Every structure is written in C-alpha cells, then in structure tokens.
Amino acid sequence: MAPSLVAVDQLTVDVITDNVSDTYASKPPFAVSELANIMQAGAQEISGTTLLVANLGYGLRLTTRQGSKEHVLLFDTGTEGAAFLRNCRNLALDLGTVEEVAITHGHWDHMGALEAAVGAIVARRGQGNVTVNVNPGMFNERGVLLQNGTIFPAARVPTPAQLEAWGARVSNDGDARLLLDGHFYYSGEIPRVTSFETGREDHLCRRDNSEEWRPDPYLMDERMLVVNVRDLGLIVFSACSHAGIVNVCTEVRRLFPDIPIHAVMAACISAA
Template identity: 30%
Template sequence: MVADKIKKVDKLTITFLVDNSIEWFTKLPPGFTHEIKIHLGEHSPAVNPVTGAPILDFEKFCCGAHGFSALIETQVEGSEPQLTLFDTGPESRSIARNIASLQIPVQRISRVVLSHWHSDHSGGLLSFLRIRKAAFADPDCDPVNPGLVVVDLHPDRPIARGIAPGGPTKVIGQLATDPRFEEIEELDGFIEKHSKEHLVAEDTVYVSGEIPRVTPWEQGLLGAVRWVGDEESKRGEWVEEEQIMDERYALVDVKGKGLVIFSACSHAGIVNVVRDAIVNFKRPIHMVIGGLHLATPDLVDRIEPTVQFLADKVRPAPTYVLPMHCTGFQAKAALEKALGEGCVPAGTGIRVEVTGDGEVEKRIFAPTISL
C-alpha cells in the first residue's frame, strides 16, 4: 500500500497563500504565526524617522479571495526541505500579491498539486508558473530547483463546470475555464496526471486517489453540472455532476503528532475524507485543514452531523480543525462551540509550524471511529 511507504516528517511548515479570510488579531495556538508578526519580525519594514517605529505598510500585506492555496514544506531530519504548493487560488492577482507579500521562494517549489478542477483552486496556476519562470530570469536568483516544475493533476479535466440549482436546463453560471494542459506546458510546467493515490515530495506528502463516498448525508455539490461534448465544434450539453469525483485530498504524517489533512473544498465530504485517511493510515488526526463546504443554505443540515463526527465520533478527536474557504460562518461557529480552542480561525498570510517528537511517537496508537 502507498500509505505504508509515507515518511513521517520531523517538521511541517504551512503557509496559507490564499483563503477567503484574513485573520490578524485572533488568539492562535502555539506554532501559529499571524501575518503582521511575519512582516514586523522578518521583512525589515521601513521605520518612521520621526517616531522610530516600524511602519505597517498595508500595500505589502496579503489579500483574501474566494479560493484556497497552501504552501506545504516538509522536512525529514538529515534531508533538504521539500516545498509543495497545494492549489493556487481563484485568479492571477491574489496569489501574485500574496507570494510577493510573504516573500515566498517560488524557485524552491518543486510541485504543484491541484485538488480538483474548479477555478477557485486552479485559477492562479498560470500566474504562479509565470512568477516562478520569471524568478529564474533574475540574475540574483539562487536556482535551487531550476527548470520544470511538476504540475500534479487529475486527468479528467472538464470543458466547463457550472451551477444549476433547478437542474441542467437552468444553469445560472459557470466557473471560469480551468488552465489547459498546453498552457501549463508553455510555462515550464511538467504535467503528471494521477487518478490514483501516490506520494510526492520525497515521499513526505500523500495525495489521495478517488475518495470513497460512504457517509449518507454527504451528497456532493448540490446543483453542480458539467458541460459534456466537443470543445472544438462547440456542441454539447450540461449534465448533472454533483459528486466531483476528481477531487483529491493531501496529508502529511508528523512524527509524534499524527496526520495533517488538507481538504481544499470537501465536495466529497470531510467525514468521508477523514474516514479514508484513518482507514488507510491508522494514525491519529492532528489537524484537519481547508474548506468544509458547508456554507450554502441547502447544506445546513450537514453541519450538525459533521461537527458531531469531528468532535465526538473520532477518538482521539483532531487536535485542531482549521475551517477555511467554503466552510461558512454557521459551520465555523458550531465547530468553535464543540471544539473550543481546537477550532482555529486560520486565514491568508498565517504560518503554521508543526514540530515532530520521536519520543511521543512511541506512544501513539491507532484512532477509533464510532458509528
């Protein structure tokens, strides 16, 4: 099994490049760093000559956008850190601004993993590739990882996807077109197509295959449709596609802590995602990160059983849940009520560091799920 071959990491660092929210002041657990602290402590801000105080230059701060992107840095002791970009946000501007704001070393990113074909996750991909390509043209660039960057994609790229609450004949809008394979290759992206589970980043990051749909109330993205036909002749039709079967999650196993799960949008259902991770890895869950897709009014009835599962059905419960992107206010409030400080208000610009512990690792046991 692929899961048996994953390497437990000694250190995991996550930087949230794109999310719907910005969080500057909320109390965060140990290991979490606000964007303001990063700018003041690491980016040598300009100092007002009169007051002597460093200036918070908001022109250089991150912006939020409806989408998701996380930079995942994994390290095993004695090896070089591996940088993997998980999703790229919805469009070209937010990821470009936030990469510049956080001074991300794009030339060190060796792989982009796209969770699924929706433009709020793929829309910044070409922008990222342009930024990375330009970085190598800079004479001051340190070419840590020159040349092509791997772009890890599900092979089933749709012509178009849309939303039709009243059925396929009543499409109210479609998402922007996902990047084409040839566009990616023109910007030095080396495409790898994966429909099955696999390991990347020197075997420190797991990317899932098809997520089993077993939870009764998790019924996909209601009203989702897909254009099926011939792109060149412009002939085709909209068909129902609520399950979004190309969606994949990623995870990292931190020594002495357990699994850190990245579920960018959870169209498959976060309960299905967590179940699959526990079944495959038989490890406790340290963090659940990403969009839980519980925001729209037609999904309100999924909030209570989802929260109950994360808080009460998994033992031990996840140490932290970071509800982001498409989770929605009502679901976040319910998670905070159930988990207390275990529900973390993460957002764009926040950095998370998880340090492994070899001694604790010896005492970790497999989690259990009650039905």
C-alpha cells in the same frame, strides 16, 4: 501506501491565499499571525499595500524536513494571479523553492492563479523543473444551476497543454501517488460512503460545448493531501471538501489505519 509515507520531522504551512484575513481573528498558539509574518518579511509599516489580500479560494506552501532533506510543495493557488503574487511578495516567499504543485480539484478559485504561480516558479527554476499534479476529471467545463433555471458557467481552468506551454511538467493521472521522496501522499478518488454528504445539487459539468450539461454533485475529481509528522500523526489537507470532510477523514483512516489523524486543514469544511 501507508508504510511508504515518510514520517517527516517538521512541516511548515504558509497560507498564501485564503478567504479571510486573520488580522482580527483569534489564532491558536502554534500559528504565526499575518501581521507578524509581514513584519518578519521586512514590512516597515502597517498599510493596505503591506498586508495580504483575502480572496475566494485557497493556496498553501508546504515545507517538510526529514533529517537534512527538505521539500517544498504548493497546494492549490487560489483565485487570481495578482493577489497570489502580491501575497508571496509581502510574505517574502521564494517560489523558486517550489518543486511540485498539487491541485485539489478543477475549480477556478483553486486554479485561477496557476498561470502566475507556474510562471514565477519557472522564472526561478527554469523550464521543466516543476511538476503540476492533476487528474483528467479536473478539466471538465463547470457551471452552476441557478434557481431561475439559468446555467451560469464557471471560468475554465488551465489545461495540461497550457501548463506544459508555461514550462511545467504535468502529471495527469487519476491514481494516488507519493510525492517528493514520500513526504506527501496525493490521493486518488475519494470514496463517497456517508449517507449525509450529498454534494452540490446545483453543480453541473460537461466536457465541452458539444455536450449537454449534466449533474455533477459529487465532483469526483477532488483530491486530498496527507503528511505524516513524526510524534504527532497525520496532517490532512483538503480544500472545499466537496467530497465531504467525513468522507475525507474516513478514507484517510482506511489508508493509514495505524497512524492517528492529528489535524485537518481545509478552506471550507463541508459535510454536504
């Protein structure tokens, strides 16, 4: 895979959905603040309606440029459509530029806004002009085992059939693949190789209501995304890192042994 991953000249990351607002958070020099972004998008004042909504989950718009060629990919969507669409509006992000969507794993806080996102993209691009990348393991029913023994189910995520009905093409495959002229590497299953990243013991799954719940600590449907930026190296995108961030980075080093990891960006970095 490594020779086929293009070294792009530029990568821009727009944070659409995140767990926190950055208004009072310290920021690295290369990051543009939320306030600066909404001002650039045309906000005339600081108010509750012009700022962004923080919510559980994660959603990024990734834009790459290599020579004169530009590609735009959506990396997860976050929890729910209203917050996602409001943040896109306040940031003046044109969802019509999104060519593909890469989903990390089948949890509602990363796919909950997918219907709204696909709808907005299709409204601009037309039916069948956006591809959603998933794998079959993402569509199990999920639940959490509480300390009192109660199983608390999680909201079901959109199925491939629903995505197609909303106007998306669906790439539902467990294998790794290169996306958009090789600008993005979308992984296959991430090997669990460390002894200390043991997953979530409270996590359960089942295919449907006809099955009994079974342990699912490792969430093997989780995927990562990698971009190679010229003169910098690899930018690794994870989400909840249920695989464990050390496992994620170990797999990236195995796949691309000759390219340094420059940065890792994730919603929450877990080693357990």
